Amino acid sequence: MKFCRRQVLTGGVAGGMVLAGSLLGARPVAAAQALAGRQVPGIYRLGVGDIEVTAILDGYIDLGIELFPSADAEEVTRLQRANFVPVGPSVRGAVNAFVVNTGEKLVIVDAGARDLMGPTLGQLPANLEAAGIDPEAVDVVALTHMHPDHIGGIVTANGAAVFPNAELVVHTDDWNFWMSPEIMEKANEQGKMFFQAAQAAGTPYAKRLRQIGDDAEVVPGIRSVALPGHTPGHTGYMISSGDQSLLIWADIVNAAILQFPHPDWAIAFDISPEVAIATRRRTFEMAATERLMIAGMHVPFPGIGHVVRDGGFRFVPVSWNYEL
Numbered sequence: 452m453k454f455c456r457r458q459v460l461t462g463g464v465a466g467g468m469v470l471a472g473s474l475l476g477a478r479p480v481a482a483a484q485a486l487a488g489r490q491v492p493g494i495y496r497l498g499v500g501d502i503e504v505t506a507i508l509d510g511y512i513d514l515g516i517e518l519f520p521s522a523d524a525e526e527v528t529r530l531q532r533a534n535f536v537p538v539g540p541s542v543r544g545a546v547n548a549f550v551v552n553t554g555e556k557l558v559i560v561d562a563g564a565r566d567l568m569g570p571t572l573g574q575l576p577a578n579l580e581a582a583g584i585d586p587e588a589v590d591v592v593a594l595t596h597m598h599p600d601h602i603g604g605i606v607t608a609n610g611a612a613v614f615p616n617a618e619l620v621v622h623t624d625d626w627n628f629w630m631s632p633e634i635m636e637k638a639n640e641q642g643k644m645f646f647q648a649a650q651a652a653g654t655p656y657a658k659r660l661r662q663i664g665d666d667a668e669v670v671p672g673i674r675s676v677a678l679p680g681h682t683p684g685h686t687g688y689m690i691s692s693g694d695q696s697l698l699i700w701a702d703i704v705n706a707a708i709l710q711f712p713h714p715d716w717a718i719a720f721d722i723s724p725e726v727a728i729a730t731r732r733r734t735f736e737m738a739a740t741e742r743l744m745i746a747g748m749h750v751p752f753p754g755i756g757h758v759v760r761d762g763g764f765r766f767v768p769v770s771w772n773y774e775l
């Protein structure tokens with residue numbers, strides 16, 4: 452239905468008054484409704500050419516400001532106020548995963564934290580079900596890196612594969628890093644837990660593991676993009692179909708309200724902070740210049756939108772898609 456100016460000027464206003472009157476007359480007199488008390492399922496679909504991408508929410512995580520050693524306290528307060536979020540010692544971020552259906556292959560990029568990082572995460576299985584996606588139908592699990600908030604959900608607490616028919620695709624540099632007993636030995640206690648989680652997640656897929664490098668084809672329509680720094684093999688995935696593209700950029704951003712304006716505020720989990728900062732700046736520049744749509748694991752759900760220059764940089768989220 453389309454409206455034009457003449458309709459508004461002639462019938463529209465009177466029609467509107469009638470409508471308002473009927474609504475007033477139909478006002479319910481029933482008792483108050485019980486509050487729902489919970490959010491709707493965390494799923495969002497987007498078309499990229501002939502490919503369908505579904506953002507799946509695993510939950511949220513509150514990151515303490517102390518995890519950003521370069522962050523200036525006054526500037527953090529200013530940004531919290533400017534973004535209408537609580538002013539305090541942490542910032543809240545989503546944990547997203549993305550399912551890519553190329554029409555030929557069903558690929559999931561990361562799978563959330565399961566129960567490895569507290570009760571605010573681990574909603575991926577319920578949201579996959581709400582999206583009508585059967586884990587047994589997934590052909591490929593493509594990992595951006597092997598941190599617990601990305602790999603926890605590929606394996607059950609008992610060590611079984613959540614995606615029993617899927618090949619596991621991971622960058623060689625990340626696999627070798629997290630599977631190394633020598634590197635694990637040098638890590639602190641929290642670091643060792645990260646290694647243990649990565650090894651537990653990789654084990655049930657060991658027989659159907661495909662290690663990849665930079666700019667490798669995962670399946671037709673999906674290629675790896677080297678984004679090192681956060682971890683040695685931190686990898687994005689470029690989804691391309693026709694003249695449309697979407698870069699799933701993993702953890703280029705950990706805290707959106709802090710790192711878009713301040714790309715040099717590295718998070719303590721970065722294995723190589725200097726490299727991570729350079730990669731973030733380069734990726735922001737590329738996305739802004741090319742007007743490339745991006746999808747981020749920790750950008751507010753659904754985590755999809757564009758980067759624009761704005762002094763520093765600014766994120767512009769997608770609007771709701773009515774049609775894919």
Ligand SMILES: [Zn+2]
Nearest residue numbers: 598600702748
């Ligand atoms: Zn992460």
